[in-house]
Every structure is written in C-alpha cells, then in structure tokens.
Amino acid sequence: MRKLRITVDHDLCMGAAQCVGLAPGVFQHDENRQSVVVDPAGASEELILKAASYCPTGAIEVVDTETGEQLFPSKR
C-alpha cells in the first residue's frame, strides 16, 4: 500500500465527524473537536478517500507521499 500524507485544514474543519465515523483508525477529534490524523495507514486507501469525500467542508487533503500526486480533492 502506498504511503499517504493526509491533512485536515482547521480553518475549514467544522467537526461534522463524518471522517471519524468512517475511518476512526485514521481520524480522531482533538480537544476542540476538530479532526486530526492519528495514523495515515489506519484504514484502506479506498476508505480514506471516501472519508475525505464525505467532509462537508472539503477540509481533508490526501497526497501520495512518494509521487506528490494529490489524490483528494482530485485535480480537474
């Protein structure tokens, strides 16, 4: 499995918790109830991308660490 760099933009994260619900091995809430990445390999890539797409504010970005390719949001 390729290594992913997952970031959550806290200017955008509103704590809707969709990512935590879908992939709790990857995303958890901090003390402010905003999402933080606890383990970028804590779920399958498919589930991580689904969790990113479920974010209602588009706060999550997923990048392939080696190639630098942005996997979510996908570049058009």
Next chain:
Amino acid sequence: MASSPAVAAAGPEDLFAPEVIADPYAYFGRLRESDPIHWNPRAEMWIVTRYEDLVWLLRHHELFSSAVIRNDRRPPHPPIHPEDRTLFEQVRAFRSDQLVESDRPPHQAMRSAVHEYFTPQAMESWRPFVRRAVAELLDEVEPRGRMDVLEALAAPLPVRVITQMMGVPEEDREHLRHLADKLLYINRGEPDRMQYLMEGIRGMIEYVSPKVDERAQAPSDDFISVLAQAEKDGVFTRHQVLVNTALLLFAGHETTMNLICNGTLAFIRHPDQWERLRADPAGAVRLATEECLRYDPPVKSTQRIAAKDVERRGKTIRKGDRIRWIMAAANRDPRAFDDPDRFDVGRQPNPHVSFGAGIHYCLGASLARIEGQEVFSALAERFGSLRLEGEELVYQPSIQFRSLTSLPVAWD
C-alpha cells in the same frame, strides 16, 4: 453600539420586537459583548452569542441535545391559542422524527444513510441544472428592467432544484411551494401558527406517502429512493421516511431564498464589493458567497436543549434548559473575524457558522453553496448595477429565519 435606540426599545427582552427582527445584529451584538451566555426570562431560554461558545456548544452534542421538540416540557414560546394544544402535540409527533431533532446513537446511522447523496462532489453534478434554472428565470425578467428578487428568482429556484432531486413532476411545484410556505410557520410568533403548520404537515404526508410506496417498489436515483432504501435497511421507520422527505422538501426552500435575497441586498448596499465580484464573477464568487453567508445569514439562530447540567463562563445551564444559539451574532464576533461588520467578498479564511458545526452540520450546505454561487455570478454577469426600488424592507417575524418579505430591484 450599546446605546442605540433599537436596543433600548427592545427593553423587556422581546426576541420578536420589531427592532430585533429588523436589526438582529445590534441587539444580539450587544448581548455578545456584555453577557455572552444570557438568560432571557421572557422566552425562558439561554441566548448564546459568542463564536467560541457556539462552536463549543455545537461540537458537544452529548451535552446539548437536538431533540428539543421531544424533550422540551415548557409551553411553546411565544404562546399559542389554548385550543391549539392538540395540534401542537401532533406537530411535536411529526417534528420528533426529523433528522435535525435526533441525537446519537440513532442520528449517526440516519445521517450516514443520507450523507453520501449530499457530499460536495455529489452536489457538483447538480451545478449544470442549477445554472440552467437560474438562466431561465433571469431570461424571463431581464427585459422588464425590474424584478422582485424573491418572487422571480429566490423562491422558484430552490423549488425547481428540490423537486428535481425528489424526482417529482414539474406540475407539482406550485403545490409543494404552497405546502413549504405553511411549514415555515415553525418558530414564528403568531398564536395561530400551529394551524398552518399542521396543514402543511398533513399536506406533505399526503403528498409524499404514495411516492415513497412507489420508490420502495421501484427504486430510482432520486432522493426519495435513498430514504426508501434506508427503511429497507432498518435505519428509518416509514414515518421517519415520510417526515424526512417532507423535511428536505422545505429545509432547502426558505434557507436558499434567504441566501439569495440577503446576499443580493448586501451587494446592492456595498457597490465596491459588487464591482469586485463583477470584475471576475467565476473567480470571485466562491469566497463572495461565503461572505454573504457570514454577513447576513439565512438562519439567524437555532435551538438545543441541555442534556446535563453544564457550567460555562460562570453560568450554570441546567438539564432541560432551552438554549438558542445566534449565528448572526457569532458571525460578527470580533474575536473570530477581523473588522466583522465589514462586508468583504475576499474574506479568507471565513469559518462562519451559518451552516452550524458539529455532527448536525447542514446536510444541504454544498447544494446551498452551489445555488448561491450560480445566482450571484449570473447576476454579476448580467447586471452592471442593481438598485433598490423604493419600498421599505420588511423581514418575517421569525426568531429563526432572516427572511425578507420581498426585495424589489431595478437595473438599467
């Protein structure tokens, strides 16, 4: 301004006072600065106004329950006709099954069942439909040189979009808009509001019941089919499917109307910001729409009910207390936004709370954004300048919605 006449006139804390309805920013702004967690004895509810407190409250759903209608044992505020008490109980039974009135754990499964349909990416596929609808509506009025933004654009657009999403025929639009208008008596002040509400609820249930039966038999790609499937999966009861279909039909209606009217008004009152949008409609409209949402939000406030005793800022909120949180005040909190009373279409970041926060974050937010973006960019492309046509602006007497009753404008 603490000593403005509007605030003084609000005197005995009437949240429905004409001054507070006309300008919620003065009254709730004063509370935000002087008593951010304020007990309103007349309404028997806490009023929470600071950004930091709203976000904290909304993200602690285990402390602040959304099941207000089910659990609130105080009489309705403002009072209703005593003979409408039975109607009130019927309204309560209906509203208790709404997704927005549910708590975890059931809320999580219910939200999951419908969330995928409304993700930002999924909603992008609706942009061409929205763009076409906006163009059709504006084509009709453009030659006239004037329009009531509400009647010509803001009211018909969301109905077109929602009915398409629900997979219901065009000829039903007027009927549904009529029903949606009645359902908007939620959180109004009129003592006879339960009668309108119940008429709207009965009409909605009658209308959607056969549609749900059809979709359960023969699923399609519309939203009613998503709910019908959730019933088969055991996530929703049939009553919950009916109630939430009705909820979706009207939840996106008034809110989108207000976004369009309030945003258009903000542009009219800030010609320099209108020029910034006009210079690059496609490029500037996303941030501009966020600023419209922040500056004069479609929903001024919403409710929670305390699930436990909670201490905050030296106040004790008791289990069972009602709490009204004022997005209109939090969005103007100087602790969270620079120069908060300035309408700045380039504002970034702009973490407004107009769609709430936490697990109940507005399901339709992405759709609302697309509708706002398509309307404001189309207006900017078509009209060099918009001006108000005479009449005084009047807002609906609602504590929840920031709703203009009309917005007549003209252009050259």
